[in-house]
Amino acid sequence: MADNNELTPEQTEALLAVRREIDRLDGEILERLAARARCALRVGEIKKGPLYRPEREAQVLRNIAEKNPGPLSTEGVQRIFREIMSWCLGLEQPLKVAYLGPQGTYSESAASKHFGGAPELQPQQTIDDVFHAVEAGATAYGVVPVENSTEGAVGRTLDLFMSRKVSVCGEVSLRIRQNFMTHAADLSQVKRIYSHAQSLSQCNDWLAHHAHGIPRLPVSSNAEAARLAAEDKESAAIAGERAAHHFGLPILFANIEDDPNNTTRFLVIARHDSGPSGKDKTSVAFSALNKPGAVHSLLQPFADEGVSMTKFESRPSRTGLWEYVFYVDIEGHREDPAVARALKALGEHAAFLKVLGSYPVAAI
Amino acid sequence: MADNNELTPEQTEALLAVRREIDRLDGEILERLAARARCALRVGEIKKGPLYRPEREAQVLRNIAEKNPGPLSTEGVQRIFREIMSWCLGLEQPLKVAYLGPQGTYSESAASKHFGGAPELQPQQTIDDVFHAVEAGATAYGVVPVENSTEGAVGRTLDLFMSRKVSVCGEVSLRIRQNFMTHAADLSQVKRIYSHAQSLSQCNDWLAHHAHGIPRLPVSSNAEAARLAAEDKESAAIAGERAAHHFGLPILFANIEDDPNNTTRFLVIARHDSGPSGKDKTSVAFSALNKPGAVHSLLQPFADEGVSMTKFESRPSRTGLWEYVFYVDIEGHREDPAVARALKALGEHAAFLKVLGSYPVAAI
Numbered sequence: 001m002a003d004n005n006e007l008t009p010e011q012t013e014a015l016l017a018v019r020r021e022i023d024r025l026d027g028e029i030l031e032r033l034a035a036r037a038r039c040a041l042r043v044g045e046i047k048k049g050p051l052y053r054p055e056r057e058a059q060v061l062r063n064i065a066e067k068n069p070g071p072l073s074t075e076g077v078q079r080i081f082r083e084i085m086s087w088c089l090g091l092e093q094p095l096k097v098a099y100l101g102p103q104g105t106y107s108e109s110a111a112s113k114h115f116g117g118a119p120e121l122q123p124q125q126t127i128d129d130v131f132h133a134v135e136a137g138a139t140a141y142g143v144v145p146v147e148n149s150t151e152g153a154v155g156r157t158l159d160l161f162m163s164r165k166v167s168v169c170g171e172v173s174l175r176i177r178q179n180f181m182t183h184a185a186d187l188s189q190v191k192r193i194y195s196h197a198q199s200l201s202q203c204n205d206w207l208a209h210h211a212h213g214i215p216r217l218p219v220s221s222n223a224e225a226a227r228l229a230a231e232d233k234e235s236a237a238i239a240g241e242r243a244a245h246h247f248g249l250p251i252l253f254a255n256i257e258d259d260p261n262n263t264t265r266f267l268v269i270a271r272h273d274s275g276p277s278g279k280d281k282t283s284v285a286f287s288a289l290n291k292p293g294a295v296h297s298l299l300q301p302f303a304d305e306g307v308s309m310t311k312f313e314s315r316p317s318r319t320g321l322w323e324y325v326f327y328v329d330i331e332g333h334r335e336d337p338a339v340a341r342a343l344k345a346l347g348e349h350a351a352f353l354k355v356l357g358s359y360p361v362a363a364i
Numbered sequence: 365m366a367d368n369n370e371l372t373p374e375q376t377e378a379l380l381a382v383r384r385e386i387d388r389l390d391g392e393i394l395e396r397l398a399a400r401a402r403c404a405l406r407v408g409e410i411k412k413g414p415l416y417r418p419e420r421e422a423q424v425l426r427n428i429a430e431k432n433p434g435p436l437s438t439e440g441v442q443r444i445f446r447e448i449m450s451w452c453l454g455l456e457q458p459l460k461v462a463y464l465g466p467q468g469t470y471s472e473s474a475a476s477k478h479f480g481g482a483p484e485l486q487p488q489q490t491i492d493d494v495f496h497a498v499e500a501g502a503t504a505y506g507v508v509p510v511e512n513s514t515e516g517a518v519g520r521t522l523d524l525f526m527s528r529k530v531s532v533c534g535e536v537s538l539r540i541r542q543n544f545m546t547h548a549a550d551l552s553q554v555k556r557i558y559s560h561a562q563s564l565s566q567c568n569d570w571l572a573h574h575a576h577g578i579p580r581l582p583v584s585s586n587a588e589a590a591r592l593a594a595e596d597k598e599s600a601a602i603a604g605e606r607a608a609h610h611f612g613l614p615i616l617f618a619n620i621e622d623d624p625n626n627t628t629r630f631l632v633i634a635r636h637d638s639g640p641s642g643k644d645k646t647s648v649a650f651s652a653l654n655k656p657g658a659v660h661s662l663l664q665p666f667a668d669e670g671v672s673m674t675k676f677e678s679r680p681s682r683t684g685l686w687e688y689v690f691y692v693d694i695e696g697h698r699e700d701p702a703v704a705r706a707l708k709a710l711g712e713h714a715a716f717l718k719v720l721g722s723y724p725v726a727a728i
Contacts, residue, residue: 011410018406019420025400026424026445029393030431033444036389037436042382046375056383060390067394072401076451079481080397081390083447087440101609117443123609245465245487 040088051089054170055277058360078364086116095119098133099143110172110266111143127156131164134269147265158315158327161356168283168357170268178203178257181249182229182236192217194225195238203238206256273357280333283356287325301345305338333358404452415453418534419641422724442728450480459483462497463507474536474630475507491520495528498633511629522679522691525720532647532721534632542567542621545613546600556581558589559602567602570620637721640697647693647720665709669702697722
């Protein structure tokens, strides 16, 4: 690599000057990183408790995004500060985070995105195991899929909140890309399409336009779909790029999801929720008597207090005491006066209410 | 999470003061990151070539390690600067890096460790595919295992250097931990031990002391060993933690490798090698006639010039022209006068010589 030799002496001098400037800046950054780390240790001395504060990290990341003058991308500066906070936090002892394994899954990507590179990430075999690790204190935090995921039974995550003493203290969004992969040379040779039901529905428009009439077969996961398609030249799978590589399946059409902003959402769980960050969500679960209009009237306090719902989902109750459990995400922190009043009113009328936690809206 | 409420007003004030100080430092870091990114763009304007310079990155990382005043660990500050350089480098367009997949392997960890979070990592199915991606220009860089690996045929990596037009431009070392995993309740119930031959030899002392007389069965990979052990209560596997989690195998004994500094080495390949960084290695391949003393006399120039060898390996030649090809790593850069003289002398006497590349000694 002799590329410097192709430069004129003036260019070489200019290059050296820029590199000296970079070295000077790096020295200044290093000094400030050290000062920042000493501050983190001081916080630990004052608080004598866990250093990790989800609301504080979210505030720092939002602040960085707002003040970023460029030319680095917002993602770039946020990832760099994510790493800085990660190592400052790990000064006293490394944070332990359980996630739905195996390694290489979206859940692992979500854990890294949220916690940076310093923590010890511990893959678990099931969502139940992640909850157990956190509840038993084996890890301080856990990361589990909760919406729109192709990695496992997401309803299970909601059910577990009913029986386990853990709270939601954060959320993570990951962008998900879907691809159409097959050994067939073109679409006309494809006789069936395998995928997780979630992925099939995420590509509904594309399938209706391009693969009308080809049977769609839902299977347990996208990885399983790719495995099946890899064995048979008349089959195709819809799955992520990693599955294509893993099973050696050529991608015939990339990024076929209907919504280009298609994301999978994960929750960060702990034995406590998060303090207010200024831009928060609160997740609650409640049950209602099976009576027409019962749910609607239970939600009335949110409307009265001007609290927006961002998600509403019902699940059959597993205890038999009620017919359904409702999972609702609302904007705001449970300590915000309007939210607190609405939750109090809901609690007085619902057969059962559990506040799963308040946490910062995903900052990166 | 009401932990702030347990603080005295004085403590709360002290905490707020520290956080204001952190915010101030973050602002200063952000300004310098922006200035650093503008410098990176200037370098691109001057050079009009690829921005990535392995020797320059290695120098920055060594410099950071040397100047780090604490309390952050050397690893911590290096990882943070790794991330800073990664995003500065990706300013114009994201770097593409091929590696031996699937996701979740050590090769992926090595690629992340070397290139940080900004590049687009592309898993490949075989080592051949990684070489092909780099040679064909589909990716600028590739990461392949070369020593002591349990992930694939490492000899294949050496062979491919003979036929492909790629150079070595970097190396990565990863610490590898081996574990004894089984469904058996204790060692007395274990009738056979599966593992990759490399891993078995890495745990030789431990096996001799604790598992004397239990048959050891080499299999194609540690993942395969764990899969076999998971199916049978009388079998055990030696493998990494990820395999234990993936196959649900309890770890009976952790970290059983004989050498606690056991590492796997990976090479970074590109269409060019690296400039001198001040602390470099050079990899060469050469062939010798099958004549007693031939190899020894070929290596004489290294001794004469005071150039140290750090690795010596022979492989049967695949072309039939020579009996053996020798792979040698030496200390120093091919542009260092003593190294250049030694290589010239070697080239004059060897039947064949290929300088695979000079590159910085792994900095992190």
